[in-house]
Amino acid sequence: MKTRIKELRARYDLTQEDLARKVGVRRETIVFLEKGKYNPSLKLAYDVAKTLQTTIEEVFIFDD
Amino acid sequence: MKEKLTILLGIGITTIVVCTFAYYIINDEGIDLFDLISIPLLIVMILFSSYIIYDKLTNIKAGLPSKDERLKNAAYKAGYYGFIAAIWSAVGVNLGYNLIFDKELRGGLVVAAVVLISGFVFAISYLYFSRKGN
Numbered sequence: 001m002k003t004r005i006k007e008l009r010a011r012y013d014l015t016q017e018d019l020a021r022k023v024g025v026r027r028e029t030i031v032f033l034e035k036g037k038y039n040p041s042l043k044l045a046y047d048v049a050k051t052l053q054t055t056i057e058e059v060f061i062f063d064d
Numbered sequence: 065m066k067e068k069l070t071i072l073l074g075i076g077i078t079t080i081v082v083c084t085f086a087y088y089i090i091n092d093e094g095i096d097l098f099d100l101i102s103i104p105l106l107i108v109m110i111l112f113s114s115y116i117i118y119d120k121l122t123n124i125k126a127g128l129p130s131k132d133e134r135l136k137n138a139a140y141k142a143g144y145y146g147f148i149a150a151i152w153s154a155v156g157v158n159l160g161y162n163l164i165f166d167k168e169l170r171g172g173l174v175v176a177a178v179v180l181i182s183g184f185v186f187a188i189s190y191l192y193f194s195r196k197g198n
Binding site: 017020021024025026027028029032035037038039040041043044 | 123127129131132133134135194196197198
């Protein structure tokens with residue numbers, strides 16, 4: 001799984017900690033999400049997408 | 065409030081364990097094989113609980129949650145491994161002791177071994193899963 005979190009975060013000038021605070025998770029979780037090392041729950045994916053003002057499929061890219 | 069209570073409870077329990085451990089070390093006349101195995105396991109668990117308390121406090125200070133869905137999943141997985149370790153150690157400790165020393169372990173020591181081994185496995189698995197990602 002690839003993500004565009006880092007790119008979208010930069011667009012809104014958000015740090016990992018800012019995003020973590022807005023979404024309600026720990027900073028390490030955002031780090032793992034950005035690296036594609038953690039598959040989030042639908043709720044977390046939705047919250048991240050909503051915070052970054054986009055859709056889930058724009059943030060998370062699944063390889064077939 | 066609930067998080068603060070959990071942290072206070074964690075600090076209290078860790079302090080009681082450290083005091084009991086110190087009292088045991090000061091008053092014990094000799095160290096046998098069981099102590100040699102159990103003391104390092106206990107030290108690992110004390111360090112683990114201290115790390116968890118420190119980690120929770122630093123996250124709360126930064127305005128972040130002390131636990132999120134990733135850590136909850138890590139705790140569930142680690143709990144499963146701890147449970148499996150408890151079952152196998154309940155059988156294996158007595159069997160192993162019997163095979164090596166040709167003696168039966170006292171019931172209290174078997175219970176202590178089960179608690180220590182399952183706690184140790186839980187601590188190690190939790191740290192591993194919380195640092196692994198998925």
